[in-house]
Amino acid sequence: AQSVTQPDIHITVSEGASLELRCNYSYGATPYLFWYVQSPGQGLQLLLKYFSGDTLVQGIKGFEAEFKRSQSSFNLRKPSVHWSDAAEYFCAVGFTGGGNKLTFGTGTQLKVEL
Amino acid sequence: GAVVSQHPSWVICKSGTSVKIECRSLDFQATTMFWYRQFPKQSLMLMATSNEGSKATYEQGVEKDKFLINHASLTLSTLTVTSAHPEDSSFYICSAAQTSGRRGYEQYFGPGTRLTVT
Numbered sequence: 001a002q003s004v005t006q007p008d009i010h011i012t013v014s015e016g017a018s019l020e021l022r023c024n025y026s027y028g029a030t031p032y033l034f035w036y037v038q039s040p041g042q043g044l045q046l047l048l049k050y051f052s053g054d055t056l057v058q059g060i061k062g063f064e065a066e067f068k069r070s071q072s073s074f075n076l077r078k079p080s081v082h083w084s085d086a087a088e089y090f091c092a093v094g095f096t097g098g099g100n101k102l103t104f105g106t107g108t109q110l111k112v113e114l
Numbered sequence: 115g116a117v118v119s120q121h122p123s124w125v126i127c128k129s130g131t132s133v134k135i136e137c138r139s140l141d142f143q144a145t146t147m148f149w150y151r152q153f154p155k156q157s158l159m160l161m162a163t164s165n166e167g168s169k170a171t172y173e174q175g176v177e178k179d180k181f182l183i184n185h186a187s188l189t190l191s192t193l194t195v196t197s198a199h200p201e202d203s204s205f206y207i208c209s210a211a212q213t214s215g216r217r218g219y220e221q222y223f224g225p226g227t228r229l230t231v232t
Contacts, residue, residue: 019174029147032219043118043223044158051216089155094219099163099171100211102221106157 002027004093006105014113015083021108023091032094033074034102035065039087047089050074056112061085086112115141118210120224127198127231134194135227138207143188144210147216149181152205152226164191198231205229 004023013019024030032051036044048059055067065076074091091105117140127133135146142144146165150158162183164170180202182194191210195202205228209221 032216034220037221041205041226041228043120043225044209046220046222047219094216096216098219100214100218100221101148101160101163102219104157109155 002093002095002098002103004091004103004105005088006091009106010109010111011059012111012113016080019081019085019110021089021091021110022074022075023046023105025072025074025091025093025095025103027093027095029095029097031074032096033065034092034094035059035063035074035076036090036092037061037087038090038107043089047076059105078106081110081112083112083114086110087092116212116222117141117146118208118222118224120227122227123225124228127229129199129231130182130197132194132196133229134192135206135208135229137191137193137210137224139210139212139222143189144191144212145214146198147185147191148209148211149183149191149193150207150209152207154205158207161193163215163222174189175198195229198229200231203229203231212228222232 035047038044089108092102115213117185119138121136126203161176162170162172164185209223209224211218
């Protein structure tokens with residue numbers, strides 16, 4: 001069965017510092033990759049997505065992610081974090097033939113220090 | 115675009131009663147809607163997938179007689195928690211996909227419904 005791993009449960013960064021959130025998946029087929037952000041008590045907002053083509057994708061709020069097939073990874077990055085970026089971040093993966101279902105990672109809680 | 119609403123945003127009900135949660139796609143027609151459950155500080159657990167006019171497909175371990183899903187139209191799906199018990203207390207989130215194929219994996223999420231069963 002496919003799985004999605006977000007190794008970091010919590011990350012704390014200073015405002016203005018760079019950020020990288022890790023995401024790894026396990027499955028042999030071509031993945032469709034997503035990053036979502038969730039503020040407390042809220043639903044999920046799509047930050048960016050990858051279906052095919054350029055492996056470096058740009059998203060909203062200054063986020064980007066890079067798909068590395070050899071490493072089965074889709075890490076999320078931001079060059080300069082703002083205090084408002086503090087939230088829970090989820091990586092999600094879908095696979096061809098998966099009935100449009102997504103498998104979510106366990107999430108990474110981002111704390112931003114002022 | 116691609117806005118999904120949920121109603122109510124929070125609900126408190128007594129043990130043994132039923133509660134209905136609505137999920138609407140406001141500005142698009144949803145070919146598929148999904149229902150998730152999220153426990154505090156945990157990830158999302160897919161409960162079921164529903165398509166308009168079809169019976170919902172439930173994930174393994176989810177009681178279909180307890181969690182009734184109706185997808186009455188291309189913009190509305192409902193989740194009814196029947197004979198609710200305190201262990202059903204949770205955050206329920208719906209999502210919708212506006213197409214099929216690989217783009218159908220792009221899901222738009224509602225704001226969630228906090229259910230508390232007393």
